[in-house]
Every structure is written in C-alpha cells, then in structure tokens.
Amino acid sequence: DTAVSQTPKYLVxxxxxxxxxxxEQNLGHDTMYWYKQDSKKFLKIMFSYNNKELxxxxxxxxxxxxxxxxKAHLNLHINSLELGDSAVYFCASNYAGELFFGEGSRLTVx
Amino acid sequence: xxxxxxxxxxxxxxEGKNCTLQCNYTVxxxxxxxxxxxxxxxxPVSLTIMTFSENTKSNGRYTATLDADTKQSSLHITASxxxxxxxxxxxxxxxxTGNQFYFGTGTSLTVIP
Numbered sequence: 001d002t003a004v005s006q007t008p009k010y011l012v013x014x015x016x017x018x019x020x021x022x023x024e025q026n027l028g029h030d031t032m033y034w035y036k037q038d039s040k041k042f043l044k045i046m047f048s049y050n051n052k053e054l055x056x057x058x059x060x061x062x063x064x065x066x067x068x069x070x071k072a073h074l075n076l077h078i079n080s081l082e083l084g085d086s087a088v089y090f091c092a093s094n095y096a097g098e099l100f101f102g103e104g105s106r107l108t109v110x
Numbered sequence: 111x112x113x114x115x116x117x118x119x120x121x122x123x124x125e126g127k128n129c130t131l132q133c134n135y136t137v138x139x140x141x142x143x144x145x146x147x148x149x150x151x152x153x154p155v156s157l158t159i160m161t162f163s164e165n166t167k168s169n170g171r172y173t174a175t176l177d178a179d180t181k182q183s184s185l186h187i188t189a190s191x192x193x194x195x196x197x198x199x200x201x202x203x204x205x206x207t208g209n210q211f212y213f214g215t216g217t218s219l220t221v222i223p
Contacts, residue, residue, distance in 0.1 A: 101153030
C-alpha cells in the first residue's frame with residue numbers, strides 16, 4: 001500500500017489554465033506539506049497543514065491555494081498557470097521528524 | 111541564517127568504489143539531521159537520522175557521521191552499486207519539536223559500471 005499518494009503523476013497544460021494536484025496519506029500523520037522541487041532539485045516548502053489547519057504559508061503566489069478536507073488529504077489548486085510554475089510538486093507527511101514523501105507530480109506549463 | 115550546504119554538487123564514481131558526501135549546516139536550535147535518498151522520478155526516502163549525541167550510524171553500506179561542534183555531517187557509501195545512483199539530500203530539523211526542516215541542495219551521485 002502506498003503511504004503518501006499523489007495524483008496525477010504528470011500534468012501538461014497551457015498557460016492560464018487552472019489545475020489541481022491531490023494528495024492522500026494513509027499513515028495517520030497529523031502534519032502534511034507541499035514542496036516544490038525546481039530544475040536544480042532543490043526542495044522548497046510551500047505550505048504545511050497540521051490536522052487540517054494551515055501552519056506554514058511561505059512566500060507563494062496567491063494563485064496557489066491548498067485545501068485540506070481532512071487530515072489525510074491535502075490538495076493543491078493552482079490558478080492562472082505560468083511558465084515558471086513548471087516543476088515537480090511533492091506532498092509529504094511528518095511523523096516524529098521524519099518526512100514521508102509522495103512520488104511527486106511533474107507539472108509542465110506550455 | 112539557517113542554511114544547509116552540500117558538496118559536491120555532483121559526483122561520478124565507478125561501481126564498487128567508495129564515496130563520501132558532505133553536509134554543512136548553520137541551523138539553530140538543532141534537533142536532528144537526516145540523509146534522504148531520492149531516486150530519479152521518485153520522492154525522497156530517509157536513509158538515516160543523526161541526533162545531537164550521535165557521532166556515527168550505519169545502515170548497510172551507508173554510514174553517516176555527525177560533528178555537532180563543527181556542524182558537519184557526512185554520508186559514506188561503501189562498495190557502491192549501480193542502484194546507489196540518486197540524489198542525496200541532507201535535511202536538518204530545527205526547533206524544539208524538530209518540525210522545522212531545512213534542506214540542502216543535494217548531491218547527485220552517478221555510479222557507472
């Protein structure tokens with residue numbers, strides 16, 4: 001069973017479109033994150049939720065809106081996509097200081 | 111400023127050889143340090159955790175060290191295999207709960223036959 005699962009794995013879309021990435025974890029962890037990994041492979045925190053509540057909101061354009069319907073799910077909606085949004089987005093959960101990552105969602109904006 | 115720096119940025123070695131990856135950090139208050147392995151197209155997976163009081167820890171062919179005084183850690187890979195080809199990311203946890211994470215830029219390791 002996949003512990004942290006993201007869908008879709010690949011997403012190719014045109015500039016200006018709106019898209020969502022979904023994340024689910026079956027580990028029972030309270031804290032979930034969204035990270036963006038750029039072409040240089042650096043992982044940058046975007047958002048963190050603890051038990052459905054937003055606790056970290058880094059300097060991210062407000063076109064990005066996370067939503068956590070329950071503590072097992074953390075979705076990421078992106079409005080008006082731009083070329084610079086192309087990256088791999090990772091969902092993760094945290095238990096005792098260890099991060100458990102999903103497989104990533106590669107977003108390509110054309 | 112809390113920072114984590116890794117070196118080298120990339121490394122190519124022959125199968126069977128050993129290598130050492132470095133991580134320097136200026137994170138405070140320090141909670142722990144983890145090395146993650148990220149295979150191509152996959153998410154990072156934790157290899158080992160180092161707490162303040164630990165100097166060395168092994169996980170199979172991987173051995174991590176920590177010098178809390180100089181704020182340096184290393185990951186030594188022995189008898190490398192093709193499957194070791196990956197990015198290795200050093201992540202330092204800060205804060206009293208250890209839930210603030212600072213990421214290094216990673217080392218890309220390529221093992222060639």
